[in-house]
Amino acid sequence: MGQTQQTENSGEVDIKALQDMYKKFVMECPSGQLFLHEFKRFFGLDPTGEASDYAENMFRAFDRNGDNTIDFLEFVAALNLVFQGDLEHKLRWSFKMYDKNSNGYVDRDELRSIIDSIYRTKKNAKTDVNHPQLTVDEVVDRLLQAVDRDGDGQINLEEFIKGAQEDPWVLNMLKLDMQPPGWVLEKRRKSAHF
Incomplete structure (x- = not known):
């Protein structure tokens, strides 16, 4: 019905x-x-x-x-x-996953931890990693450069959402796989x- x-x-x-x-x-x-x-x-x-x-x-x-x-x-x-x-809710959820210590910011170590985990998971599952030519550290550097607007080395929720909405590559990297x-x-x- x-x-x-x-x-x-x-x-x-x-x-x-x-x-x-x-x-x-x-x-x-x-x-x-x-x-x-x-x-x-x-x-x-x-x-x-x-x-x-x-x-x-x-x-x-x-x-x-x-x-x-x-x-x-x-x-x-x-x-x-x-x-x-919707996309914004999914990005908010993704931000919570990145922000391991729940302080409202994603720092380099937290970003690196998740990106590394994603790379290892995708490699283990034998699926295509979005940019296999980039190392984890290169991805982290590129994300921080694109998203960290105030240059403080941390990404807050607003920067996270805005950065993902403005750049398809950033969105692809930050929006975690939402299907179980x-x-x-x-x-x-x-x-x-x-």
Whole structure:
């Protein structure tokens, strides 16, 4: 009744995938609280593998109240953002992932950490890295040069959003993969076949 299925490129919610994730959430987290190790297991990730750092940052960004757990409401809010959020909301979420210490700024080390994690994850997943000829440090330098308007060596939320909206390359580098990341979906597909 009026429910739609998501095609690969449409913005509509895949109801079946949502229902499957809800069932898995209830099965894995009968307490209603998802801890980091459960979050990694939920998506079928090796706790120490290449995607581990990325997953930890995702977890922290989904944990809106900072209690080191994700409850079902936070989980639903995250899924809503993944499937239906506009660009600015997705950029705000990405900023939270970059801003590891939650001080309102992304510094060189935080930027490098996420870019390095993305490179390692994509390399491990054998997907094309956007600019493989650039090293992690070159990407970080280029991003800081393009986005850090006041030259203080840190990127605030306003600079982050404005920089991403003005430059397609910057947008591509800063906007983190918002689908439950491709490597997660691929991992789920592989485990479903065994």
